[in-house]
């Protein structure tokens with residue numbers, strides 16, 4: 397139970413949903429502003445933070461008992477994929493991010509770099525290239541119809557690629 401003076405209620409895992417689909421995760425901020433509230437918590441709870449996604453590897457999604465994660469669990473991982481939006485498409489949670497590239501072929505180069513990463517991870521995003529220079533990537537685990545840790549690992553690794561910088565430097569074929 398994490399009480400906040402600011403909101404005067406239990407805010408552990410609270411999500412404030414402004415008028416768009418971007419979720420703002422309050423917990424880290426409340427941790428910063430209300431750290432004195434945490435002194436009474438056992439050490440483990442005070443510093444219980446998600447594992448470091450960038451160092452993990454995606455695992456095969458052929459486990460029969462694979463289940464999509466709950467929305468509140470997804471929010472504990474969002475701070476590690478802060479450029480991504482968490483969207484809920486008719487009950488299916490997905491990670492989504494969009495970029496504008498300079499040309500159609502740059503968009504394809506963008507996809508090629510992401511495809512190499514996806515093949516290495518054995519986990520694959522949905523790639524959209526629309527209106528010739530708008531790239532959108534959506535990541536979710538098709539095998540269970542929702543989000544698993546694999547999706548967050550892939551999202552974190554895509555951000556680490558620094559794609560716009562990479563395709564800017566590459567001469568167009």
Ligand SMILES: C[C@H](O)[C@H](O)[C@H]1CNC2=NC(N)=NC(=O)C2=N1
Pocket residue numbers: 455456457458518519520521535536537538539540
């Ligand atoms: C065995 C292997 O893990 C599966 O076929 C993978 C391949 N890539 C995948 N990618 C995504 N996004 N969802 C899946 O369910 C999935 N399944």
